[in-house]
Amino acid sequence: MALLDSEKKELIDFARDIRKQTLLCIGTLGVGHIGGSLSIADILSYLYTKGMKVDSNNPSWEGRDYLVLSKGHSGPALYSTLALKGFFSMDLLSTLNKGGTLLPSHCDRTKTPGIDMTTGSLGQGLSAASGIALAHKLSKKPNFVFAIIGDGESEEGQNWEAAMAASHYGLDNLIAFTDNNKMQIDGLTKDVLGVEDLVAKWKAFGWNAVRINGHDFDDIDRAVTDAKRQNGKPTMIIADTVKGKGGGARFENQVSSHNAQLTLDEAKEIIKEALNG
């Protein structure tokens, strides 16, 4: 069933709030992974509003769906999502990456409520997600396991080891996204080390694979709904996204947005101009 207009409005508003808080917490620190955080905001908005079963009062609830954010440097977007959903106090966001914080630059399951897996060394998250998915298969539990990897991250060989294992073991409870923002630190992904055709690659590895617009909620909803109905195959959703989406001319579609300087005043200015306040 298609998304209702009211649902879509909620998703759009939440994504805008995620982007705002992401810019504010990075602005408070002065530097951070802006581009890859903003590109996944819509996916996170959907997952934490509609896609995943979670309980903000009980982050380690056994019945929850899991998320492994394998591109762990996009932590600020996930922290903003979790804070806005009440997993922890909004005040924590201003402690991002400061000494002693519970919100380190890369996701850490031992520190942050709602973070299911420690990530940051690229290429490892999909294996961990496959392990979690396999665990729930062994226990005959219905939980879904979501993962988000990057297009640049897809260059790591471990992803393809996990790809083979997840299809071999029929992990249809595993639903992964590739945040295909087409940029990595050294330039455009196609120039650094081309990874396309991603749909063909994942299909060849035995996955259900589909390409969507990663900023279109109808697309995301259709892909996730279909993924949940798969029988015997894990799903990879290639989400075409824009790096730095919502970050204005300075960050949107800019390779330099990967890890960039930003003051709090500049963050507020961008929020006013690019995100309508």
Place this chain on the structure above:
Amino acid sequence: MAKEMRQAYANALIEEARVNDKIVVLEADLMSATGTKTFKSEFPERTIDVGVAEANMVGMAAGLSVAGYIPFAATFGTFAARRALDQFFISGAYAKANVKLVGTDPGVTAAFNGGTHMPFEDTGIMKLIPNLTIVEPSDPVSAAAFTHLLAKQYGCAYMRLHRKGMDDIYSENETFEIGKSKIVRNGNDVCIFALGAVLVHEAIKAADELKKEGINVRVVDVLTLKPLDKEMILKCAKECAYIITLENNQVSGGLYSSVLEIFNENHITKYVTAMGIHDEFGQVGTLDYLLKNYALDKDSIMEVIRNF
């Protein structure tokens, strides 16, 4: 007849798995070598062979443990410590997951597989992972015992496992503890801190022969490299005239280094003779040839002691 260490490991896992449905085994196409085929026949669903992909094996083990399972993942020590190091470090230890990584064919026991498969560096590499438990059983009884102990203790651990036949040192009812070593031969002239199945046996043979010459050699079976049994090290330093460390890996970064650290922290100025691998790569050969070549056999041990 010597029992196979790997069978002791696999049998212990089977026993654990019968009472704990969270025990799972992960393999990377070395099930025949690591002995877990018997585990698979009893628990096929809980045996996960990921193919020749050690990084993914350790990553999936971390995921399984995050969801409450207790994974034992095994491969040759070279691949455990080198190929899958970052996965064990980040997805495992740093993430405070519960992955038991078993590295087989320690040091010269890799024999005919040669230098590519001969881990001299795994102990040193693993020691640098904060709070990691590292054990190296010396006989089938201790191999089984430490498998049980690791299954019951939460946290990442590395077990360095000789997989082939070894005579028992201990009786079946011996009890073990992580972090505790054992004196297997008594004496006060020399103390050998020996690590690992083959070398503890060599040290015992040397001690038994030297006894006939009137030299009393104490042999300490180290068993746990990390956390090292500090109490035992200090006791032996006080009671014995000469100290030897004997290990089937690089002495730098290994047991030798750990003993020196304990000595230094406790203002002990005693000289320690390091027997082990001294900054060399592995090579092919029979176990006997390699033990002699790297001066790890009982004759080399006796020669060192006679020259004190």
